[in-house]
Amino acid sequence: MTDGEELPGPRSVLDVHVPDRDDLLVAFVLEEQPADGVLVVTVAQDRTGRRVRVPVGDTVELVWSSRRGPRARDARLLQVDPGAEPTWRLEPLGVVRDGQRRGAVRVEVGLRTDLSDGPRTAEGISLDLSETGVRGRWPLADGWPAVDDEVAVTLQLSEDLLLTGPSRVRRAYPTTDGRVEASLEFLDWPERDQDLVRRRVFERLRQLARRGDL
Structure with a gap:
């Protein structure tokens, strides 16, 4: 089976x-x-x-x-x-x-990563990614997003694959260009979605290894 x-x-x-x-x-x-x-x-x-x-x-x-x-x-x-x-x-x-899954692996990768919170949206890009969360940069508007905000995050894992799920902002640092660099934790994502992210992380690791960047 x-x-x-x-x-x-x-x-x-x-x-x-x-x-x-x-x-x-x-x-x-x-x-x-x-x-x-x-x-x-x-x-x-x-x-x-x-x-x-x-x-x-x-x-x-x-x-x-x-x-x-x-x-x-x-x-x-x-x-x-x-x-x-x-x-x-x-x-x-x-x-x-x-079984028990092992710890998450994080890799540097720039993916289209959008946030939404009701009427508010922010288009950004990831800096690094793991199956448990993402770090990225987004426009900062009226103090949003901020630490402890719960937002929907949409990851463009590939040209034809978008993945959306709930997340919480764990860290957020305003930058000098009017943006915010923030780390988000994924909240209760299904195992299937975690696997899709995990697959993307290891695809990126293989790409970096082939280029000699690891």
Whole structure:
């Protein structure tokens, strides 16, 4: 099954826990999956975008989002397939259990980021982003936005993907050009939306790694 409960569904974002490593590793489930119960995912990468080496036969833990919250399952690495996007073939092991996602990764990225609060709106750009919040710059009008304001934030994650959700302003600093630099915390965003942000964060990390900027 790939309904999100027993196994992660196609295109899911995975936290990958590798023995003897405490850092955050992320992989993505491919859209097409074989019918033999094997799970095919991209080779796990660290926060710098570097692919990790795991010996064939070793066991890793996979954590993903489902309707019931984070789920976890062990899997054995059967094969590493090279290519433009190297993949792992994994054999799921044991039973599914409740999981725990690892800490959020933050990356510098400039995305169209708009705020709204009833009749008030502000068009801005992000400075950095994680699945738990965003820091950016917006026009400052009559002291808004300010610390503890609750606003709707809309992120343009890609050319055709907009994501909107509630947030709270945690820090705000007026700048000399009449704008405000503020940090916002996302409030109770669904796991699916958090995964979309997480995917965008790691896409940006891979881009920076390819350019040698990490």
